[in-house]
Amino acid sequence: EAQVTQNPRYLITVTGKKLTVTCSQNMNHEYMSWYRQDPGLGLRQIYYSMNVEVTDKGDVPEGYKVSRKEKRNFPLILESPSPNQTSLYFCASTNGQYNSPLHFGNGTRLTVT
Amino acid sequence: RKEVEQDPGPFNVPEGATVAFNCTYSNSASQSFFWYRQDCRKEPKLLMSVYSSGNEDGRFTAQLNRASQYISLLIRDSKLSDSATYLCVVYSMEYGNKLVFGAGTILRVKS
Numbered sequence: 001e002a003q004v005t006q007n008p009r010y011l012i013t014v015t016g017k018k019l020t021v022t023c024s025q026n027m028n029h030e031y032m033s034w035y036r037q038d039p040g041l042g043l044r045q046i047y048y049s050m051n052v053e054v055t056d057k058g059d060v061p062e063g064y065k066v067s068r069k070e071k072r073n074f075p076l077i078l079e080s081p082s083p084n085q086t087s088l089y090f091c092a093s094t095n096g097q098y099n100s101p102l103h104f105g106n107g108t109r110l111t112v113t
Numbered sequence: 114r115k116e117v118e119q120d121p122g123p124f125n126v127p128e129g130a131t132v133a134f135n136c137t138y139s140n141s142a143s144q145s146f147f148w149y150r151q152d153c154r155k156e157p158k159l160l161m162s163v164y165s166s167g168n169e170d171g172r173f174t175a176q177l178n179r180a181s182q183y184i185s186l187l188i189r190d191s192k193l194s195d196s197a198t199y200l201c202v203v204y205s206m207e208y209g210n211k212l213v214f215g216a217g218t219i220l221r222v223k224s
Binding site (some may be wrong): 002003035040041042043044045048058059088090101104105106107109 | 117121146154155156157158159162200211212214215216217
């Protein structure tokens with residue numbers, strides 16, 4: 001089954017404790033992206049990647065890192081999480097260009113206390 | 114002004130009703146338009162693309178008005194299962210290399 005898989009689904013952590021949210025897709029998509037979703041603000045892009053070893057900042061990259069060592073994986077790293085990073089996170093991918101519809105993972109709800 | 118704006122709702126409608134949402138976008142050079150559906154706390158899923166001439170998929174009709182810079186979604190014969198948040202999504206090269214999402218319109222269909 002074609003899918004984008006994120007883990008974990010839920011994560012509660014404390015300020016400053018490094019964490020990684022994994023994202024993997026099995027569709028051989030070149031484009032992958034991370035979003036956060038907050039009430040009233042919609043989905044905002046954190047980082048995106050056009051291909052292996054190619055990553056770029058989105059609208060809200062501060063406090064996040066990503067890597068793209070393999071085509072299928074695009075982990076999101078929070079080196080020192082803070083409470084304002086409490087949010088619902090989605091990974092997405094597409095085989096097309098920037099204007100192609102996205103396939104989303106099922107989300108990671110992160111709470112930073 | 115936000116790049117993509119939607120009425121947050123909620124729109125509360127009875128089963129069988131026809132309901133329409135609009136979404137306005139700020140960049141006149143926008144090129145691609147989509148409607149996504151998002152169920153509570155779940156991932157967004159593509160509902161339909163929006164084409165210049167308008168397009169229909171079953172009970173759903175999407176239209177684009179470039180002159181007034183808005184897209185619309187019409188749902189006929191609403192079902193309980195249509196209850197969700199509907200996200201308007203726009204692509205323009207001037208927004209950068211990304212899709213821009215509206216904050217969504219909540220639809221509640223009641224029996």
